[in-house]
Amino acid sequence: MDRRSFMRSALAAGAAVAALPRFAAAARTAPLPPMTVYKSASCGCCHNWVEHARTSGFTVKTIDTEDLPNVKRELGVPSSLQSCHTVVVGNYLIEGHVPAADVKRMLTEKPAIRGIAVPGMPIGAPGMEQGPVSGYQKYDVIAFTAQGRTSVFARH
Secondary structure (H helix, E strand, O other): OOHHHHHHHHHHHHHHHHHHHHHHHHHHOOOOOOEEEEEOOOOHHHHHHHHHHHHOOOOEEEEEOOOHHHHHHHHOOOHHHOOOOEEEEOOEEEEEOOOHHHHHHHHHHOOOOOEEEEOOOOOOOOOOOOOOHHHOOOOEEEEEOOOOOEEEEEEO
């Protein structure tokens, strides 16, 4: 191979390699599925969680309802995992103050579960921030199946 052919070959390979990061970035920025959040109209922390989801890149539709227990029952949220709002995103449920990063991880990994939940309303979880971090509570994000099996999905 002469020098000119070698240079053309090297330039072509370099262009292909240079295109890889752009391709990888495009794959990482695939659009997130829209969310539907069922919540009470008067719930301030639910509003805060919706803003957390929006600033994390989700398109969010909210449905205010005063019949949340029935919504949760119809969707299949285990009573032991319930919180103040319920979210449908793709084929999954999100219950309560789950960090958007955990939702994105679930959507990327596609585990064989019905959803993830943060039971109760732990101080410091997204939407439950209360000023200084001094009041932060440790909490788990719990994965649950349609059959009611649970496991820890993430710890915070």
